[in-house]
Amino acid sequence: MTSGNSADLANEINDLINKLQIEKPNISYAELTNVIIAAYCPIVANTTSLMASEKWRRMRQFDSILQQQLAANTSAPGILIIANVLLPPAVYRELRSQAAKVDQSPAQLMAAILSRAAEISVATRNSITSLARVSRAGGIVRPALVPTFLGP
Structure with a gap:
């Protein structure tokens, strides 16, 4: 440390x-x-x-x-989250360049990237569906989780 x-x-x-x-x-x-x-x-x-x-x-x-x-x-739920991410100079320069290409600041582009990543994460989690497989072993019905990957 x-x-x-x-x-x-x-x-x-x-x-x-x-x-x-x-x-x-x-x-x-x-x-x-x-x-x-x-x-x-x-x-x-x-x-x-x-x-x-x-x-x-x-x-x-x-x-x-x-x-x-x-x-x-210790912040209250629902408040704005500020992410302070230290980037190597070459990575920051690339981020700044990419942001300028879409007429955004580096912070705006990072927010868009993180928002999109969060959306993908939620979509992926929601794509895992629960299908019931009926198993009559001892009269018990056991649900099975079957992952369904929908792709990017």
Whole structure:
């Protein structure tokens, strides 16, 4: 968890938040913040390969990402979700180029891509149908799930 990679760090933090919320369903925002920072601080402090300035930078980065993840995880249902995805420069340049071709901003194109992916996911899930196979073993009727893939 001390790699300095923001995307990996965000995923690790999200996993910790999830574990704590499962363990303590009524845990408060403040308590989540305190517990997670208290767990991370000694990890950074004991990383001997880092200079003091880098340790401070990692702690500030951790706190910033923690606050973002906590806000996302404790938001009320139905509010706008903001996805902050770090992309390699070459990928971002390609995204920006593709967005310009359709007269959109990169954020608008990403929203359209994610919306389409969500629609495909729902369509795929809905295409799995339940067919009843009648089995008279002991007089019990057992339904069987038969996946039906409709293609792209």
